[in-house]
Amino acid sequence: MGARINFVFDDGTESLTVLYSHWGESTWEDDLIGALVHAQPRKGDYSYFTRMVISHLMKDQMLDETGFGIYAISRSEIGNQLFDKTVVLDLVNNTLTDLDNDNTIDLYGKVFA
Numbered sequence: 001m002g003a004r005i006n007f008v009f010d011d012g013t014e015s016l017t018v019l020y021s022h023w024g025e026s027t028w029e030d031d032l033i034g035a036l037v038h039a040q041p042r043k044g045d046y047s048y049f050t051r052m053v054i055s056h057l058m059k060d061q062m063l064d065e066t067g068f069g070i071y072a073i074s075r076s077e078i079g080n081q082l083f084d085k086t087v088v089l090d091l092v093n094n095t096l097t098d099l100d101n102d103n104t105i106d107l108y109g110k111v112f113a
Contacts, residue, residue: 004084011046020069
């Protein structure tokens with residue numbers, strides 16, 4: 001069945017980028033910490049930062065045929081990914097929201113604490 005997760009990148013615009021991982025739900029927190037550290041030098045450049053996070057999350061499976069997908073959604077569609085865990089990275093306010101429990105934390109608090 002998989003361990004699916006959606007990483008939603010909110011850069012303040014209407015169209016949001018989503019990275020879908022078929023197997024990343026069980027390790028998403030540690031994986032994301034590594035990706036945030038990797039992308040930290042481009043923190044204010046949302047498009048480049050998003051690309052760096054996505055590349056880091058996919059790095060070991062970049063050329064695989066399955067496992068990941070990238071798509072765009074409108075702001076009103078956040079949370080409509082049925083049966084999948086969804087986390088929202090708000091790049092403007094530097095927060096991370098886990099939609100399973102509506103818990104919001106400082107995006108970098110866990111990384112650089």
